[in-house]
Amino acid sequence: MQNLLAEFPSFFTYWNIIFLLKAMLVTFLLTAIGCLFGFTFGILLAVIRKTETIILLPLRIIVIFYIEIFRRIPFLVSLLLIFYIFQILKFSDSLFFIAVVTVCLIGTAFISEIVRSGIESINIAQWDAAKAMNFSYLQILKEVIFPQAWKVILPPAFGFFILFIKDTALASQIGVMELTYVGKVLNNKGFSPMLAFGSILILYFILSYPLYMLGKKLEKKYGTHKN
């Protein structure tokens, strides 16, 4: 404990703090891009999955396969797989880009499931009623389903945003300079692991706790009245 306190001034120098904050920004960016992309395409995939026309059947099967496959591969495995595939295709050598692509792919699959459960939470009678009023499929979604469903979608979606913040820790394994990697670097520089990983844990907590509270607030607001 004495050693730990003695190490404090040499650990929290100006440059170390900048280093840590930059890493935090990378973690945040990875998550934010992944979530934005995941949310957009997740909604798209869920909407495609709920269509009923025969023409779109092959597309539906592809979507179901995509979702089921990417929800069942660990983040680490898909990260390394995409890392090596990019190496073969000579597509890009930016590690950050590889991590972003992986987060986007996995995020799309997970969020699309949340959106689907949100859509399915709306009573089927409302679909029939809207159809009887001659609404088109997109109109039903836009005017009837989503205004109600987003209350069911948002609280768990926040849970998954936090999950992504935590999953991006694995991106340190391919060498993206995010929080966990920086923790390892500081540890290798000779700082006590207690201090290095402890501060990383606290920074992760600072990053995800506001989201957690927001999600909880929304859940409290919308969780009580279900149709």
Add this chain to the structure above:
Amino acid sequence: MKILPIMGYTLIYSQIYEYIPYLIKGSLLSFTIAILSFFGGMFFGLLFATIRTFGPFYLNKIVVMYVNFFTNTPQLVQIYFLFFALPEFGILLSPFTAVLLGMTLNAAAYLTEIQRAGFLSIKNEELDAAKTMNFSISQQVRLIILPHIIKTIFPALSNHYILMTLGTSMAAIFGVEELMGRAFNINSLTFRSVEIFSLTALIYILITILATFCLATIGRYFFKVKMKII
């Protein structure tokens, strides 16, 4: 021998066929880690959920802090912390123990939340009735709450079990030779990276599909819960 050339790289799967049994054996260790930490997490989760419902104020706050901390920080960093920082206090953990302990602590936090949500769904009248019959807290939990909530929380629990199975891949980073760890080994032996990791991904997909199927069957026959497989 199948050879598919892509951009000057040839995928040769035949070189890694001989390692399939080796990988499957590794997946058994993954399963062991997942199931042990799941049941460990269930036990502590039940304890913490009981504390959150019946416990005194300060104990309650401590559990809330524990849950918030563990659900808001990455499991990987938690295990790093256990593995690298605890030796400073003279506690040396083997990689397997560190992973198991980290996953159990992490699972305990999530399962506390899930089980507490179940606890809240119990009607107060039933607990009042039990109190009048002089049931102790452990009796109330065992005989009244658990039989009720197992049905409601079973889908959430099985979902979390699947996530935990995926989470076991983290053990490879610490040198535990489970499925992913063995994939790393073969990768450094043969350098057939894409082939190996795609095969590993396939095995993970099969394992989790099997797990979903088993859990759905258990849920259907023992707890009368209808669960969708897809």
